[in-house]
Amino acid sequence: MSALSFYLVVSASRPAYGMHIMEGYLPAEWAIFWWLVALPFMVLGVRSLTRITQANPELKLLLALAGAFTFVLSALKLPSVTGSCSHPTGTGLGAVLFRPLAMSVLGTLVLLFQALLLAHGGLTTLGANAFSMAIAGPFAAYWIYHLTLKLTGKQKISIFLAAALANLLTYIVTSVQLALAFPAPVGGFLASFAKFAGIFAITQVPLAISEGLLTVLVWNWLQSYSPQELELLKLIKCQPQPHESI
Amino acid sequence: MNQSKQGISNWLLLLGVIVLSVTPLIFLRGAEFTGADGQAQEAIGEIKPGYQPWFKPLFEPASKEIESLLFSSQAALGAGIIGYAVGLYKGRSQQPRNKE
Numbered sequence: 001m002s003a004l005s006f007y008l009v010v011s012a013s014r015p016a017y018g019m020h021i022m023e024g025y026l027p028a029e030w031a032i033f034w035w036l037v038a039l040p041f042m043v044l045g046v047r048s049l050t051r052i053t054q055a056n057p058e059l060k061l062l063l064a065l066a067g068a069f070t071f072v073l074s075a076l077k078l079p080s081v082t083g084s085c086s087h088p089t090g091t092g093l094g095a096v097l098f099r100p101l102a103m104s105v106l107g108t109l110v111l112l113f114q115a116l117l118l119a120h121g122g123l124t125t126l127g128a129n130a131f132s133m134a135i136a137g138p139f140a141a142y143w144i145y146h147l148t149l150k151l152t153g154k155q156k157i158s159i160f161l162a163a164a165l166a167n168l169l170t171y172i173v174t175s176v177q178l179a180l181a182f183p184a185p186v187g188g189f190l191a192s193f194a195k196f197a198g199i200f201a202i203t204q205v206p207l208a209i210s211e212g213l214l215t216v217l218v219w220n221w222l223q224s225y226s227p228q229e230l231e232l233l234k235l236i237k238c239q240p241q242p243h244e245s246i
Numbered sequence: 247m248n249q250s251k252q253g254i255s256n257w258l259l260l261l262g263v264i265v266l267s268v269t270p271l272i273f274l275r276g277a278e279f280t281g282a283d284g285q286a287q288e289a290i291g292e293i294k295p296g297y298q299p300w301f302k303p304l305f306e307p308a309s310k311e312i313e314s315l316l317f318s319s320q321a322a323l324g325a326g327i328i329g330y331a332v333g334l335y336k337g338r339s340q341q342p343r344n345k346e
Contacts, residue, residue, distance in 0.1 A: 062331070083278065114320075225339045
């Protein structure tokens with residue numbers, strides 16, 4: 001895994017700025033607006049994390065794994081069919097395991113690391129980036145997981161869809177944020193949105209699929225090796241009877 | 247699902263990821279593979295010419311090399327933690343079997 005990540009990172013042809021909204025690229029009023037939107041989620045997220053670790057200290061390792069997964073995936077700038085690069089977000093796994101609020105903290109920490117050390121994203125745009133990657137994505141993942149599980153009863157398909165669609169949604173939200181801040185002189189918000197979404201959306205499709213596959217991979221490991229934890233999180237039934245076909 | 251079937255499906259998942267990321271490199275030889283964000287930056291320039299970022303990153307990697315060092319450290323650290331956790335879980339799950 002680390003060799004693969006290393007290869008992908010090193011081979012990513014030309015590292016460019018930030019895959020999220022770059023420092024200073026949101027007008028101040030929008031930067032403040034998104035900070036205000038994201039802050040309550042972060043506060044609730046910290047409370048949710050404290051509750052999880054106090055109630056079940058044995059889950060700390062799994063929590064670290066969920067955070068590390070986001071950390072790895074957001075370092076992988078993968079080439080895509082559009083001839084440009086972007087990276088997965090890795091927030092779906094943690095959102096399904098620990099509910100989305102926990103991911104709002106873990107995802108923001110990853111974004112903070114990238115903003116401070118890599119000039120990737122930024123502090124002024126951290127609120128907006130946290131909202132798209134660490135809040136909107138994880139909440140979508142959580143809902144998609146439960147909805148798909150209810151409809152199909154297949155856990156791995158639900159995990160795959162949750163991770164892949166959360167990844168796509170992250171970039172759709174980014175496009176909305178940019179379009180709100182930079183409406184086109186002709187066509188306004190919608191024209192801008194089409195433009196930004198056009199840049200991110202197609203690029204993101206294969207990456208979303210990759211993220212879905214990697215998330216199912218880690219899920220397989222967890223299911224084989226740490227059924228106790230998953231049971232604790234009520235993600236598998238007490239008498240494990242996996243019916244999935246994959 | 248038995249262990250070996252699971253093993254095969256795990257390799258297939260990895261293979262899928264590799265195929266997805268290598269295919270563009272093979273079929274789009276001429277492409278630059280710059281960041282999608284750089285294109286978004288250009289789009290901002292087109293929509294609002296003359297927009298100046300009003301805040302600078304506090305710290306910028308000194309060169310592309312340093313940047314790739316930091317990026318690979320990010321991936322390595324994360325992968326290390328994942329490997330540690332999965333390894334620990336795997337060892338623990340096999341322990342009772344060995345004792346018997």
